[in-house]
Amino acid sequence: MTEIEKTLENKSVRPTAMRILIYKYMAEKDIAVALTDIENAFAKADRTTLYRTLKTFEEKGIVHQIDDGTGISKYALCEPGCNCELDQDLHLHFHCGNCDETVCLTEHKIPHINLPEGYIAEDANLVIKGICEKCSGQ
Amino acid sequence: MTEIEKTLENKSVRPTAMRILIYKYMAEKDIAVALTDIENAFAKADRTTLYRTLKTFEEKGIVHQIDDGTGISKYALCEPGCNCELDQDLHLHFHCGNCDETVCLTEHKIPHINLPEGYIAEDANLVIKGICEKCSGQ
DNA sequence: ACAATAAATGCACTTCCGTTGCACTAAGAA
């Protein structure tokens, strides 16, 4: 049994061929991926299957969904210490306006914000837009 | 000439009847509004007109668009000191999971974030999700 | 190995929101 299969089973997700391929695809990329990206990478697979795979992965804490403001949902594998299901230690995301790629900045946590009286924070999303290190050429 | 008409002309937007109505509608609300909200408020008007009005307002710096993570674009009037077109002094937004309302927290600016080497920040979006003061009951 | 059961996949279709093209109308300039 491979590493990926073990990882999936640890999260109580049955390691089907499709799921292993999708996991591997996401693991090889260092950027967040959209459903369409996976669809293009695996032309033979049906969009619904990929869609539901991502949904399952998200529910089981294997990936987290990213709203980078483009209107297209992105997904990235959760790091070992990723507490995204607990809504704590939330990291920020960076979207490059040049290459349209979105990356997790897992080391950069969202700073704590003091809200006005009566407001209760449960979750947060911080997206920085600009030029990524690949595109800025340094 | 009313205050609203003056405001629109100052921003080089011709104060048509429809535009004045939309501006007034947004000014009376203390929450961000979606295109659908305006559509429901002015059943006689066409969605396209409202859509293009909001677009014009945004281009002229009268309103700013808000991405609160719901997937539906919201809009709010820019405060007198709102520098949203300059991408500075960006304030954060709060979305209530209970009443589904989104508000501008204009006093709360997005803190400066130190990015990794090579990353250039140009814009930022910070949305806090939780329970608003109306719904938390205090 | 077999049947019974449950999970995963594939296809078709729907919904929602944003967006655009084009014709028509109202408003401002000459």
Next chain:
DNA sequence: TTCTTAGTGCAACGGAAGTGCATTTATTGT
């Protein structure tokens, strides 16, 4: 008034998310 531009209304398109149901594949129990 005539010319020209800006605003509005109607219809249709588009992308992306989501759902219902039939079919296939895997797992369980005998």
